[in-house]
Amino acid sequence: MPWENAESGDALIVVDVQNDFLPGGALAVPRGEEVIAPLNGYLEQFGERHLPIFLTRDWHPRGHCSFREQGGPWPPHCMAGTRGAEFAPALHVPAGAQVVSKATRPEADAYSAFQGTDLAAQLRRLGVRRVLIGGLATDYCVRATVLDALAAGFRAVVLTDAVRAVELKPGDAEAALADMRAHGAQIA
Numbered sequence: 001m002p003w004e005n006a007e008s009g010d011a012l013i014v015v016d017v018q019n020d021f022l023p024g025g026a027l028a029v030p031r032g033e034e035v036i037a038p039l040n041g042y043l044e045q046f047g048e049r050h051l052p053i054f055l056t057r058d059w060h061p062r063g064h065c066s067f068r069e070q071g072g073p074w075p076p077h078c079m080a081g082t083r084g085a086e087f088a089p090a091l092h093v094p095a096g097a098q099v100v101s102k103a104t105r106p107e108a109d110a111y112s113a114f115q116g117t118d119l120a121a122q123l124r125r126l127g128v129r130r131v132l133i134g135g136l137a138t139d140y141c142v143r144a145t146v147l148d149a150l151a152a153g154f155r156a157v158v159l160t161d162a163v164r165a166v167e168l169k170p171g172d173a174e175a176a177l178a179d180m181r182a183h184g185a186q187i188a
């Protein structure tokens with residue numbers, strides 16, 4: 001694990017590790033399953049140290065604007081309450097982890113876990129100053145969540161062993177990491 005020194009003031013944010021983003025899912029991220037083992041390591045570490053853990057989930061209504069039928073870019077995915085929207089069964093979700101649902105309204109998409117949620121307020125209430133972020137996908141929801149964390153005044157660390165990218169265009173993953181670094185994120 002490249003990051004073993006989580007401390008007071010840190011929180012872990014696990015982004016969208018849901019069946020639909022894994023092999024066999026409606027919007028499978030290439031090699032997305034590879035994030036699960038490293039994330040389980042971080043989940044255990046944060047759990048042992050009683051540090052806050054947040055799991056985000058893409059949680060769309062039927063007919064969401066991001067779906068192709070509605071003119072959006074994606075196949076239907078992560079519809080609230082479906083198996084595809086459930087967290088990967090192999091992910092060890094500790095008791096006490098907070099779940100943040102995003103993009104829940106039909107007319108708006110939200111790649112960032114801060115958009116339209118109370119995540120920033122929850123983090124501040126807990127005294128969090130730095131967030132460590134892994135999950136899916138590097139070039140969409142991870143990127144947007146990291147940039148919004150920085151904009152909200154948190155420091156942000158990208159757990160590179162625990163992220164994978166969609167890469168609609170080759171190079172999207174590298175560009176996303178460069179963008180996050182340029183905005184002040186630490187690429188661990």
Ligand code: VGL
Binds near residue numbers: 066136138140141
């Ligand atoms: C995501 C595409 C559509 C993500 C969510 O979690 O990165 N990507 N919806």
Ligand code: ZN
Binds near residue numbers: 066
């Ligand atoms: Zn989505």
